[in-house]
Amino acid sequence: MGKNVYSNEVKWAVVKDKMSGQFTNQEIMEKYGIKNVSQIKTWMKWYRENQVHRFDQPIGKQYSYGHGPDSSSDEE
Template sequence: MGKRVHYPEEVKKKVVQLKLEGTHTNQELMDMFGIKNKSQIKTWMRWFRNGESHRFAQPLGKQYAYGKGPEDENELIKLKKKIAYYEMREELLGKYQEIERKWFQKYSSKS
């Protein structure tokens, strides 16, 4: 088995954000961030979709249950991460709704 690679939490979040914006392919993201395998991106996307973004911060080899992150993490840090998650989610939802609105205007006016 090959050497396991750890990606910082910020890289994981940035990759998910860029992927959700739809501006980059998996291969482009792999090249930009030095990710070895596209399945890693798919895993991060699955975590995000399932609301498991707390897993972005977990160390290699640790599979924490929800809310059971590293013991040294205090309540304030957990709340800040939760706020950041919901802010990112809200921003992406707004972008999606804008794209959907433009698409609807474009195709409903052709009738």
């Protein structure tokens, strides 16, 4: 079993369907072939927190701009 890859179109369609209030999570999962409800919750969280740029991030990669050892300004 590998990780599933969902296109930006699917992610936006899921957010739109969820925001409409016309579909349950289960219906959305069946409609778009999403395996786990946590995926919907993650996309909705990104949408609510205005982090939609994360829809474009590659699979398995966390958005880390400005985070991590290279961004430290405490060098001596």
